[in-house]
Amino acid sequence: MPNYVGSLQPVVRQMASDRLNKIQSQLIFNESGLVPVITQQHDTGEVLMLAWMNKEAIQETLETGRVCYWSRSRASLWRKGETSGHTQKLIELRIDCDGDSLLALVDQIGPACHTHRRSCFYKAIRADTAVVISDPIV
Amino acid sequence: MPNYVGSLQPVVRQMASDRLNKIQSQLIFNESGLVPVITQQHDTGEVLMLAWMNKEAIQETLETGRVCYWSRSRASLWRKGETSGHTQKLIELRIDCDGDSLLALVDQIGPACHTHRRSCFYKAIRADTAVVISDPIV
Numbered sequence: 001m002p003n004y005v006g007s008l009q010p011v012v013r014q015m016a017s018d019r020l021n022k023i024q025s026q027l028i029f030n031e032s033g034l035v036p037v038i039t040q041q042h043d044t045g046e047v048l049m050l051a052w053m054n055k056e057a058i059q060e061t062l063e064t065g066r067v068c069y070w071s072r073s074r075a076s077l078w079r080k081g082e083t084s085g086h087t088q089k090l091i092e093l094r095i096d097c098d099g100d101s102l103l104a105l106v107d108q109i110g111p112a113c114h115t116h117r118r119s120c121f122y123k124a125i126r127a128d129t130a131v132v133i134s135d136p137i138v
Numbered sequence: 139m140p141n142y143v144g145s146l147q148p149v150v151r152q153m154a155s156d157r158l159n160k161i162q163s164q165l166i167f168n169e170s171g172l173v174p175v176i177t178q179q180h181d182t183g184e185v186l187m188l189a190w191m192n193k194e195a196i197q198e199t200l201e202t203g204r205v206c207y208w209s210r211s212r213a214s215l216w217r218k219g220e221t222s223g224h225t226q227k228l229i230e231l232r233i234d235c236d237g238d239s240l241l242a243l244v245d246q247i248g249p250a251c252h253t254h255r256r257s258c259f260y261k262a263i264r265a266d267t268a269v270v271i272s273d274p275i276v
Contacts, residue, residue, distance in 0.1 A: 015266050036174050038188060044183070045182070062263065096259050121234050124231070124233075
């Protein structure tokens, strides 16, 4: 039996289409078919990033347990960590009151940010100036 | 001297326009002139809501220290808590790596959600079904 823990090609657990449709029907997608997703480290509470999902990305995320976004710049599915190894294991996906945004609680391997910082939110406005408040971790 | 702590009309501390412009120039607003804002309780780490700001809302938030959004449904400034009293005191505003989303660390009075729950993210997908995981607090 292959060990898929940590693999980038985890076992896909196919969701019943009626359940998936029911979840997706609770969401309001924007004119591009996307919904914003806040990604938070599940145990520390750190907000790591904000990205976007379409229906296909939501399905893949729920079925694989690995977070998959929709890249607006590349116009394609973005399997987080596919090339960097900095994957996000899905702990829980939450929906807000209006159904127009998601909160993904994850276990982030390494940095979430492409600048190699843990969080993408590394600039803070202090004394009316934006200052860098964290360093790359790798 | 009036005590403005807790007031809905806090003293406005006008920012120098060059500093405000410099901060706003680091942001990428969408085609509607908006940027998404994640709001997080500063001490517990709880993600409370996701909303939107335009340039005017950012300026008011920074100058008053009270979080002000742009309401897309009402197409007007949305001074959070203006009618409910459930205001958000700004602790710090952060900018992400791409400059296209914000993280507001706040001190939330009462519930953030219009359903009177602390957080808007009160539905979780568990066993392929969306379930309510928190109750109204008031």
